[in-house]
Amino acid sequence: MAEFFTNLLGQDLGTLVWIVLRILVIVAPLLLGVAYLTYAERKVLGAMQLRKGPNVVGPFGLTQPLADGIKLFFKETIIPTDANKFVFVLAPALTFILALVAWAVIPFFEGGALANVNVGILYLFAISSLGVYGIIMAGWASNSKYAFLGSLRSAAQMVSYEVSIGFVLVAILLCVGSLNLSDVVHAQEKSVWFIVPHLPLFIIFYVSGLAETNRLPFDLPEGESELVAGYMVEYSAMTFALFFLGEYANMILMSGMITTLFLGGWLAPFGLAAPFGLVKLWGLFWFLAKIAVMLFGFLWVRATFPRYRYDQLMRLGWKVFLPFSLFWLVLTAGVLEYTGWMRS
């Protein structure tokens, strides 16, 4: 395919068109996935609370996300008079863009990443550490007390949980010996999925992921009961929709990261062979299936746990996760050094 475009349009332009096409092939299904994740969330929550969930628009309510999208699109975008207009509009756009660009390095199947870079893990970590800017800027630019309080809470929360996420990543890359995400999956192909030796890290990463994406039970930045909706309180219509899309895209991204790092990415369980030789489709299928399971976990947690108190949240991050992930990092390094197990 790449040759087709370079022959047709010349070397530079052809490569550019080919890359843009590949980006579209990733982003379009992703946005569809985000839309249907909101539907899935409402259906799953409904089922867990013995309700039906959305069931009016279309068969089984399947066109509900479309209706919601159209509604948000046709609403008026209100910008408060005292708001800093440029930053106010920039913030949701930034959140949304960051949620999309991180997908560039995720390998969907064998060799199926948009950019197979050598520093994939660091890239993901860098992008996820930028997510906090969208929220701080939104809170500051709104010029509103609730929004500002929410954004401060959120920033403190994300910075705290990033620390333990960082240590988890270091422990994983010790076992892999490379920062390339495809190498992470190959290392799991050679030994076992990292969830087996690193189960405690998996749990830490999952919970930190919940905190990082501001999901329940760590959704204090939004805290409907005390902050109305936190940093989003002044946003309406499409600016709000961008925040919403970004948040859900981040959930899918976090699930993708967990899948790649702990659940063997595109690998089929028990080394099941691909039917009819469709190796890439088979890999893609397992990758998406694992993401779906992780996302179901996100929704399940939301239906089950009450919201954390702020001091409990900080205690969990700094006094439980941080020391434990540090301990596990040293343990991993020691085991690798003295047994040579899983050493690449």
Add this chain to the structure above:
Amino acid sequence: MIEGLVFYLFAAITVASGVMVVSSRNPVYSVLWLILAFFNAAGLFLLLGAEFLAMVLVIVYVGAVAVLFLFVVMLLDINYLRLREGFMQYLPVGALIGLILVVELLMVYGGWKFADDAPLSVASRTPDPTAISNTDALGRLLYTDYAFLFQAAGLVLLVAMVGTIMLTHRTRTGVRKQVIAKQNARTKESSVEIVKVTSGGGI
């Protein structure tokens, strides 16, 4: 050709946002411009093939340091007009300091020369970039030749951290605090008391 264009794009944005950092009226804008400058510097690193440094620049400076800057600047209640007062009064002093610095830089530049063994160590210590990723190369250098300096840098940071905690830590009395161990140690016997209340008698 494209690489050259991208270089000039990154470089121009870096310099322009650097200028905006010092010339913006609003300190929050200054920090935002600073972030843009960091980003484009990371882009320049990428063009050099130093992808590890580029990512670390984004993680450390944009992801951590600039967040702190932004926090501080947003929480400070700064009167922007007061900030501008007395600008002309301080201008001569500032200009003089700037001039001295420029002269000093020029003198340093004039006397610039490499240490005698520098070309030798540069030649011997450069791994083949096609055979080894630059994360690997940097790690090997840091943990072999410069291991003690690396550890010393870590110690300096540790001392800074301990010092900050010592300076700001205070024990307040009369604060209700949740002690998880105490809560877990509670039993039915220690926390629930069943009282037989006589009707009309009260407890």
